Amino acid sequence: MSEPGPYGYQQQYPKQNWQQPQPTNVLAVLALVFAFLFAPLGIVFGHIARSQIKRTGEQGDGLALAGLILGYIFTAIGILFFIAWIAFWGLFATAVTEAADDARSNTYTYTTAQSYAATTAPRTTTVPQTTTVPRVTTTVSGPLPTVTGTDRQGFISNGPRCNASNPAVAVAITTGSRIVVCETGVGRYYYKGERLSDGATIEIDDPIRTREGFAARNDDVTYQLSPSGLLVLDGGSELGSEPAVEVWLN
Numbered sequence: 001m002s003e004p005g006p007y008g009y010q011q012q013y014p015k016q017n018w019q020q021p022q023p024t025n026v027l028a029v030l031a032l033v034f035a036f037l038f039a040p041l042g043i044v045f046g047h048i049a050r051s052q053i054k055r056t057g058e059q060g061d062g063l064a065l066a067g068l069i070l071g072y073i074f075t076a077i078g079i080l081f082f083i084a085w086i087a088f089w090g091l092f093a094t095a096v097t098e099a100a101d102d103a104r105s106n107t108y109t110y111t112t113a114q115s116y117a118a119t120t121a122p123r124t125t126t127v128p129q130t131t132t133v134p135r136v137t138t139t140v141s142g143p144l145p146t147v148t149g150t151d152r153q154g155f156i157s158n159g160p161r162c163n164a165s166n167p168a169v170a171v172a173i174t175t176g177s178r179i180v181v182c183e184t185g186v187g188r189y190y191y192k193g194e195r196l197s198d199g200a201t202i203e204i205d206d207p208i209r210t211r212e213g214f215a216a217r218n219d220d221v222t223y224q225l226s227p228s229g230l231l232v233l234d235g236g237s238e239l240g241s242e243p244a245v246e247v248w249l250n
Helices: 026-037 041-056 061-105 115-119
Strands: 170-176 177-185 189-194 199-207 214-218 221-224 231-235 237-250
Touching: 026 041, 026 061, 041 061, 170 231, 189 214, 189 221, 199 214, 221 237
Parallel strands: none
Antiparallel strands: 170 177, 170 237, 177 189, 189 199, 214 221, 221 231, 231 237
């Protein structure tokens, strides 16, 4: 309150201008929060918040700047991690593919008569001899095959052999292959073959007994084993045949 001065007028006091504090920008707070939750969104909020703060004079520029810096850092880390993740799975897929290719390269099948002729060994009446470490003979019971170098589970040193406890029901040496058919149960068999020219192998589940021997089907190709040898068919077309050198059928 003013009081009368000595000359009869009231003394005036200067007005006080009280300035209200500015609120904190909401997006600045969100920029800092989302820098940890989802960094790209924190970057967006940070840029918008700084633009609004310059226009309105609100508080929170430091929060917005911190959100921007952390957002860019975490985004860069996320991108590097994603690239490393893609590279890891790319290398893993490549390794799996190469392993599968290696496995396929050590198996054989025939699709045309030309491919059969290109991969079979020359037809002779002698069996190629190779030197390997002898296998331990089996104790599986059953008839003993009469084919040279075999026991009740197949070939002892070189060639296909039945799995443990599975007896052989057919063993053959042809001019191009060594073959064994194994029994896993009553009426259940599997076929194993090894090509003499390069040692490539094939295994086919569930061959069937025929009047003359066994027939094993691998996709469209059928391998027919009989006392006369191995006949390879594609549907009704003959891809090739391998005369028998020694054949035993139980």
